[in-house]
Amino acid sequence: MVKGKLEEKRLLYLVQTQKDADAFAELYRLYIERIYRFIFFKIGDRSNSEDIASEVFLKAWNYLSDADRAPVQSFSGFVYQIARNAVVDWYRDHANAPVSSIDTVQEVSIVSTADPAHAADQAREMERVYRAIKKLKQEYQEAVILRYIDELSISEIAVIVGKGQTAVRVTLHRAMKKLRDTLNES
């Protein structure tokens, strides 16, 4: 973990000081899945999530490569913030857009053909969890996704959400309790 963090710092440093495109491409590789997931849980649509995710990284590059901007210390906190803002902008521009639904069962079933029944059960269960997460308030959603899906540490999450570690722990505890209650109700 320490080695990964150092590498990330090194890449960020190269991007900011030398506009190193390859270093930025590596940061893209490290973060694209998490950012896409983060966006998808808020938007719920693959196509729009792809567009927004691409836009997030382009914005990140434009900021980091601009020598006139204040330097960024943590790429993680920085890129999640851009993603958060991008989602807000998207909702503002698409206030009346219908909420699209996902077909989790079909997507997961394609992958698991060895035991289709089990795969379908799993898919249905994941869809249930997904819908339960969507019912949480944004703060709880983010905490659950970042901690238990993206597997980030408490300190990393604290940087991303801009809170102290204790506050993050408290939020996580409440979020999981709420998620469990929501699943039990359904």
Added chain:
Amino acid sequence: MRELKAQLKHMKTRGPWNPDAGFVARGKDTLLSVIRSSRRDRPMPESALPLDRLRVAAHLLFPSALQHALRPAFGIFVVGAVAISGWIATVSAAYNSIPGDALYQVKRAAEKTQEAVVSVTGSRSDKAQLHLEFATRRAQEVKQVLAQKNESSGDKKEAVAVAVDSLEKSIATAKDSVNEANKKEPEQTLVIAQEVNQKSSEIVSALQEVSKDSATSANPELVKKVAEAAKLVNDTGIAAVEAVVEKQASGDISATDAKDVVTKQIEAIAESSKAVNAAAANVQTIASSTVVTLLIASSTPSLVVTTTVSGSHGSSAAVDAKATADAASASVVQAVQKVTETAAAAQGAIQEAKNLVESNQLFKAIQEVKKANEATQGIQQVVDEVQKVVQAAKDVKEAMGVTGAPTGAATTTITVTTTVSAGAGTTATTTKK
């Protein structure tokens, strides 16, 4: 709860909330394509200097707050490591060397090392201050070269020209650094302006001494270079002070601090104006002397006869000489008038600037400072024109073989008075019989 956490973990690898592999690959290619077409990226070179790697390492190892606090210590560490080889003893000895000395290259090499260290560990403000220090040293070197007594005039002239050239370049570098620092580190605007104030007055003071030296005033090219150096110094100072006044208007700098830097800039411009006026007075004295000599020569019968006999273009040479002398005389008179008027305008603007500072109208005060600066440049331009005329007159003198006051039956009395008022006022009266 454990089961729920396991389910959540499972969602990381499966489900439409995960990006498609094709999208990830395409996204990366598109991103790189956009980046490379819009900007030129410079990946870290394979043969990066050890200092670059050290910088990256420092950035990784130390938190940003600690990096900032450790910057001076880091700089000292690097300089200290270099010193282990005994370099520092040589550098100390070279500190007082001037262009032409054996150790002067050592001094300049040490400065380059300092510059490299500051580039790595210092801020843009640190870099600007270092460049200002270098410019001050170049100015001191010019003075020291001029003060040398045991050099032949030819060597000294060359050494002075090289030193002034160096000075001009270092001031230009300092100006760029100051502008960059003001743009990128606005919180350092006041510190930078204060440093510029201090160094500018040292440089201008050195330039004044250089201007007064007879070796300089006899060399039109050198006079011009000294004036250009002074202009650069003043432009840098004005730009730095303007930045302070803007920050004061937005409340980021106190009125007291802003007034202080503006006042110091006014003093610097006043000193500079004096220096240019003094140079103008010197040049005009020389011009008057040359013109007078030529006027006498062109109207001395014996010389005209001699010239007619000895040269195939003797008679036209005499006519040319008279025409040149008349034109030169007219130029000098016009120049004197213009310099007087312009010097008065500069003085007026300086006084107005002082009054405006007293009444806390700093923006307007800076505008008056700019006017004074422009007027001072105007005087320099007049000086340049006069020097061209003087050179033409000298050329004609040489063609006629006239080296000093002519002897002969003819007697001519001419009185030429040149006066430069407001500032370094001088009155030169030349009487020839």
